[in-house]
Amino acid sequence: MRLHPVFISAFSVLSVATMFPVQSGQTKYIEPPMASIPKGTFVMGSEQGREDEKPTRKVSVPAFQMAKYEVTVAEYRKFIEATGYEYTQGCAHRIGRRWFGSGERDGTWGDNIYVLSEFHPVVCVSRKDAVNYAKWLSKVSGKHYRLPTEAEWEYAARAGTTSKYYFGDEGKSQNACRYSNVADLHAYSLTEKLYNASYSDGYTVNDCNDNEVLISTVGLYEPNHFGVYDMIGNVVERVADCYKGSYQGAPTDGSAVKEKGCEVYVGRGGSWHWAAHTSSQRMSINEDFIAALEGFRLVRDTNGKDIPASEGTPWFVKKLSAVQKKVKTKHVRENPKYPTKPKNLKVVSQDNGNNKVTWQSADKGKVTGYQVYRQDPLKNVSTLLAKNHKTAHFIDKNPLQHNARYHVIALNGDAKSLPSASADSGSKTAHVIPSRIQGEAFNFAPGVDVINSGFEPESDKVISSIGKSKASYILAAKEAGKYKMDIRLFHSGADQRYWIKVNGNVITTPALSGERGWKTIQGVEVNLSKGRHTLTVQGEAPLFAVNWFDIQKM
Known part of the structure; x- marks a missing residue:
């Protein structure tokens, strides 16, 4: 067409x-x-x-x-x-x-x-x-x-x-x-x-x-x-x-x-x-x-x-x-007839290590195929996995070792739909601490975007744009004790709160204030036992983002 x-x-x-x-x-x-x-x-x-x-x-x-x-x-x-x-x-x-x-x-x-x-x-x-x-x-x-x-x-x-x-x-x-x-x-x-x-x-x-x-x-x-x-x-x-x-x-x-x-x-x-x-x-x-x-x-x-x-x-x-x-x-x-975007996208990790992606078409009568994309959040790079896929499911046989984000576009000849809502594969791989964890390296974060920042160094410009959503990270503490956390955050300029939770418990953190831009919050303390924990960050304003967490043993 x-x-x-x-x-x-x-x-x-x-x-x-x-x-x-x-x-x-x-x-x-x-x-x-x-x-x-x-x-x-x-x-x-x-x-x-x-x-x-x-x-x-x-x-x-x-x-x-x-x-x-x-x-x-x-x-x-x-x-x-x-x-x-x-x-x-x-x-x-x-x-x-x-x-x-x-x-x-x-x-x-x-x-x-x-x-x-x-x-x-x-x-x-x-x-x-x-x-x-x-x-x-x-x-x-x-x-x-x-x-x-x-x-x-x-x-x-x-x-x-x-x-x-x-x-x-x-x-x-x-x-x-x-x-x-x-x-x-x-x-x-x-x-x-x-x-x-x-x-x-x-x-x-x-x-x-x-x-x-x-x-x-x-x-x-x-x-x-x-x-x-x-x-x-x-x-x-x-x-x-x-x-x-x-x-x-x-x-x-x-x-x-x-x-x-x-x-x-x-x-x-x-x-x-x-x-x-x-x-x-x-x-x-x-x-x-x-x-x-x-x-x-x-x-x-x-x-x-x-x-x-x-x-x-x-x-x-x-x-x-x-x-x-x-x-x-x-x-x-x-003018062509454009299909509407696919719905109900889901990603399931199979026993053999592959990721199965499924979705539903809203316009079965005028869809000739699908494009399947996978985003690597750590690099903010999307890869076209299938150019003209004919069925409403796809097997990714070479999945990323960390969390991957998928979306699908419906085709009617050359006419394309908008991208479907994205779905993450998720990841059970823990971040071993002490270490610095990049904001985009979340294990699961529905509704959170990964974008490039023009205000950070070229070598560290990929960030997690959280907005009013939340992102979670699985931690693996090498040993029990008190840890100190520094966090690099972006805020809109108006005073706003945010929440850091460990295993569902809120850690007290200072509100963001002052001029709009990036802030490094230093010295947030938390006691951790040896083993796995879930760290979650959540914002209350549309312009709220995380560049990194730096978690070190005190």
């Missing part, structure tokens, strides 16, 4: 979409299609979200209109042509191994790799550019357009829902691609081939297919109940509010948070580059920041009057509808 034609077809839209009908030259500006947003009260924020989404509060929002789509290249072009506006330059937009840090800051609103058509969202615009566009459109149309307040944005995005996402809670995450252009299976499969950029390291990807690799034509996906499109994904949307680290003291009447001399503002909705953002998720964007993931959407201020939805400039709406239909047809004709 060929994958590259879908990327080529995305560019083929350009030749059609940029050829405006005659009417486009006869309109000095484009009136955006607007949805009618009724007045209402909702609970803003989330007590289950990040700290800047708290505290939740009831907010009453007057009626207004919101643009159905993010502002497009075509709309913004009218502004530039009519005013000769001196637009912002120096946008980082090129993609490479380091994603957006891979090229010069040489982009502008009309000259960047995301100008795939006139009907894609405009990016590489600053907040000042967006505000000036809204002022111009207000002047020429006689209507009051502006950036939405953050409360208006979240109210419109939720559209009456109270769930984590507009489309439901965590269990409904596969629905993200029905409503949005996000980091998905299609982008996961193609970005490394096309741009030498990978979603595999540290990225969360929605297990669904939205059929787009990069930014997409506006309005391709389903709208919410208010008739607004692309509120999740595609491009980050700038709003009017000054960013604060919490909602303490924030207004409850739907107005914006303002501060004289504000330098950091709020962005909402996420982008094509990330997994779906929740309805309450926030971003902070510096006043002068300009990049390729950020665009904007307008609202029309109606002074609280409930005004019916408006269709917008006819030729624009007609042309956009034709382009949307064309792109959707190409999606169906050219």
Whole structure:
């Protein structure tokens, strides 16, 4: 199955979409299609979200209109042509191994790799550019357009829902691609081939297919109940509010948070580059920041009057509808069907020393094979053990002598699923002490990641990223007595606790405090009898990691 034609077809839209009908030259500006947003009260924020989404509060929002789509290249072009506006330059937009840090800051609103058509969202615009566009459109149309307040944005995005996402809670995450252009299976499969950029390291990807690799034509996906499109994904949307680290003291009447001399503002909705953002998720964007993931959407201020939805400039709406239909047809004709990731991966050590790996397929009808990978945690290196395995079980006849970590990818021809959850073989081999034990040399640690650290010496950069999980190590003490333990830990910068347990008993350890970074905790004492013991470390914050334990006899 060929994958590259879908990327080529995305560019083929350009030749059609940029050829405006005659009417486009006869309109000095484009009136955006607007949805009618009724007045209402909702609970803003989330007590289950990040700290800047708290505290939740009831907010009453007057009626207004919101643009159905993010502002497009075509709309913004009218502004530039009519005013000769001196637009912002120096946008980082090129993609490479380091994603957006891979090229010069040489982009502008009309000259960047995301100008795939006139009907894609405009990016590489600053907040000042967006505000000036809204002022111009207000002047020429006689209507009051502006950036939405953050409360208006979240109210419109939720559209009456109270769930984590507009489309439901965590269990409904596969629905993200029905409503949005996000980091998905299609982008996961193609970005490394096309741009030498990978979603595999540290990225969360929605297990669904939205059929787009990069930014997409506006309005391709389903709208919410208010008739607004692309509120999740595609491009980050700038709003009017000054960013604060919490909602303490924030207004409850739907107005914006303002501060004289504000330098950091709020962005909402996420982008094509990330997994779906929740309805309450926030971003902070510096006043002068300009990049390729950020665009904007307008609202029309109606002074609280409930005004019916408006269709917008006819030729624009007609042309956009034709382009949307064309792109959707190409999606169906050219894009592959991606399998969902295998489930219930298990590893069993057999009597003959082999490891048997088993799993279940969620899409038996469209799976042509599997790739089986084994990670060596001590080196943080993954090895492809089977390239196109046909059954839902695999025997590793040359297993590692220490703990090994396995994962499986389902195939449908060239189309791949996301990796399954990993499973460890575990290890009963004890670490003889006194010795230094590397954090990644755990005997069992469900949910713990092994990653490379850029802050440790090159010779010792592999670490165990524990987060809120726990890792366990089997110790074998050569002799009974008192031992002293030094521990190299990473923490997030906020005061946090962690727990060290020996045979289930908590050893008192100092809390992590001070600046964010690596800390060496020294002189933790423990009495051990001769023989085997289990050492367990557990954190309470997402950014918590272990480089090593150094356990010596006193």
